[in-house]
Amino acid sequence: MLKAAVSIAAKDLKLVLARGTGLIQALLLGLLLIFVFSLSQQIGEKMSAQAAAAIFWLASVFCQVLVFNTLFSLEEQNGARFGLLLSPAPVQSVWIGKGIGGFVLLLCAQAVFLPATIVFLGQSVSELWHIGLAMVVAIDLGLVLLGALLGALSQGQAAKESLLSIILFPLLIPILLAGVRIGSAAFSGIIPEGFGDWLGIVCAFDALFGAAGLLLFGYIYSGEE
Amino acid sequence: MLLKLDKVAKFYGNRLIIKDVSCTIEPGTVTILAGPNGAGKSTLLKIMAGLSEPTAGEVELTVENDSIGYVGHQTFIYPDLSALENLSFWSSLHGQKNDEETLLAALDRVELKRFAFERAGCFSRGMAQRLNLARVFLLQPSLILLDEPGTGLDVRSMAILHNEIAAAKERGAGLVWISHSVAADLVRADKVLAIRDKKVEYFGEAQGYTPEAVC
Numbered sequence: 001m002l003k004a005a006v007s008i009a010a011k012d013l014k015l016v017l018a019r020g021t022g023l024i025q026a027l028l029l030g031l032l033l034i035f036v037f038s039l040s041q042q043i044g045e046k047m048s049a050q051a052a053a054a055i056f057w058l059a060s061v062f063c064q065v066l067v068f069n070t071l072f073s074l075e076e077q078n079g080a081r082f083g084l085l086l087s088p089a090p091v092q093s094v095w096i097g098k099g100i101g102g103f104v105l106l107l108c109a110q111a112v113f114l115p116a117t118i119v120f121l122g123q124s125v126s127e128l129w130h131i132g133l134a135m136v137v138a139i140d141l142g143l144v145l146l147g148a149l150l151g152a153l154s155q156g157q158a159a160k161e162s163l164l165s166i167i168l169f170p171l172l173i174p175i176l177l178a179g180v181r182i183g184s185a186a187f188s189g190i191i192p193e194g195f196g197d198w199l200g201i202v203c204a205f206d207a208l209f210g211a212a213g214l215l216l217f218g219y220i221y222s223g224e225e
Numbered sequence: 226m227l228l229k230l231d232k233v234a235k236f237y238g239n240r241l242i243i244k245d246v247s248c249t250i251e252p253g254t255v256t257i258l259a260g261p262n263g264a265g266k267s268t269l270l271k272i273m274a275g276l277s278e279p280t281a282g283e284v285e286l287t288v289e290n291d292s293i294g295y296v297g298h299q300t301f302i303y304p305d306l307s308a309l310e311n312l313s314f315w316s317s318l319h320g321q322k323n324d325e326e327t328l329l330a331a332l333d334r335v336e337l338k339r340f341a342f343e344r345a346g347c348f349s350r351g352m353a354q355r356l357n358l359a360r361v362f363l364l365q366p367s368l369i370l371l372d373e374p375g376t377g378l379d380v381r382s383m384a385i386l387h388n389e390i391a392a393a394k395e396r397g398a399g400l401v402w403i404s405h406s407v408a409a410d411l412v413r414a415d416k417v418l419a420i421r422d423k424k425v426e427y428f429g430e431a432q433g434y435t436p437e438a439v440c
Contacts, residue, residue, distance in 0.1 A: 003320070004320075007317045007318050008318070011306070011314045014310075015303060074303065077304065078301055078302045078303070078304070078353075079298070079300070080299075080301045080303065082297055082301065083295075083301040083315065085275075085276060086275070086295055087318045088319060089320075222276075223277055224278070
């Protein structure tokens with residue numbers, strides 16, 4: 001299963017990075033969001049660390065929606081979805097493959113968003129940067145586990161694509177709130193109250209999204225049209 | 226027996242597509258699936274492939290999932306990958322470790338070797354279909370389901386297709402073939418499954434079938 005997932009992820013990354021369209025759109029949208037929020041500040045004014053972290057995660061989530069729409073639309077262009085479904089690997093390998101591909105692309109995008117947040121929103125990197133970085137990875141895991149599941153709902157059909165963002169955002173709220181709280185610590189250097197609880201919430205929702213993906217993906221991603 | 230359909234029916238919403246379809250597909254045989262446009266041939270082929278669930282009836286497959294080759298209306302090709310990369314991806318997904326030489330040989334059989342490193346998106350419809358056929362025949366499945374595989378192919382490419390079908394039959398694969406020229410392809414078939422008015426009109430030896438009855 002993992003071998004098939006890695007093959008799918010490698011193929012997706014090759015296609016997205018070669019064509020660039022989906023990733024560039026996602027990057028531009030995220031950067032535009034950060035830049036527009038930076039205009040709300042007076043000259044020399046510094047945005048609060050919590051607000052900056054919130055904008056960073058907002059940019060990441062919008063980016064994630066575009067990334068997964070792109071990844072799943074790759075299979076619709078010439079009906080490759082049917083080929084994936086006919087492969088001997090379990091259908092969950094598509095979910096894992098898309099998740100790995102989305103994870104790498106999201107990290108690439110965040111590698112651009114993070115310096116943009118620091119520069120445009122007047123933040124600095126505190127000595128707690130390593131905690132922030134670990135949390136980015138943990139929260140990204142939840143984002144891609146759910147994104148890969150719900151991205152299958154879009155399957156390239158315009159009528160269904162709006163479903164992705166409508167369903168995605170409410171489900172992501174708990175881990176995004178954790179991201180904002182812990183992200184602010186990475187910018188300000190002050191560990192927030194209840195840090196351990198937020199960490200627990202992220203791990204619990206990662207596990208929940210992972211279990212939901214394994215159980216539900218087979219029902220969502222099928223050969224029926 | 227590779228595949229058995231027992232009283233299969235399919236509805237899309239309230240619309241009946243096919244009903245009471247029963248047939249068996251044996252190894253080393255070519256079965257032509259005949260019927261007028263909209264008879265439900267493609268739907269039936271998807272049910273045989275396991276891509277679509279029948280609303281009623283049973284599908285019994287004795288082959289593993291990796292042993293089904295399916296050529297649908299679409300080519301399964303990633304336009305931004307080269308022909309070789311496309312084949313490499315599909316063979317690795319099916320757990321086959323084919324080296325470049327084997328993949329190039331597969332492309333050579335459909336006369337695409339000199340385009341191996343070109344983007345598949347630049348291919349004509351006929352070339353894309355030949356690449357699609359190379360994908361299926363490279364995997365050497367036990368059950369091959371072909372939905373109008375001759376679409377977009379010129380006379381020379383049709384000869385390649387006929388050779389590949391004969392080779393697959395020779396090695397013991399069972400083939401189900403929706404042909405857009407049933408009368409011409411009947412000589413290559415062992416059996417015919419003809420559908421009319423949503424149900425089986427004829428299932429039996431190809432020799433006893435008169436194409437004019439359906440098409």
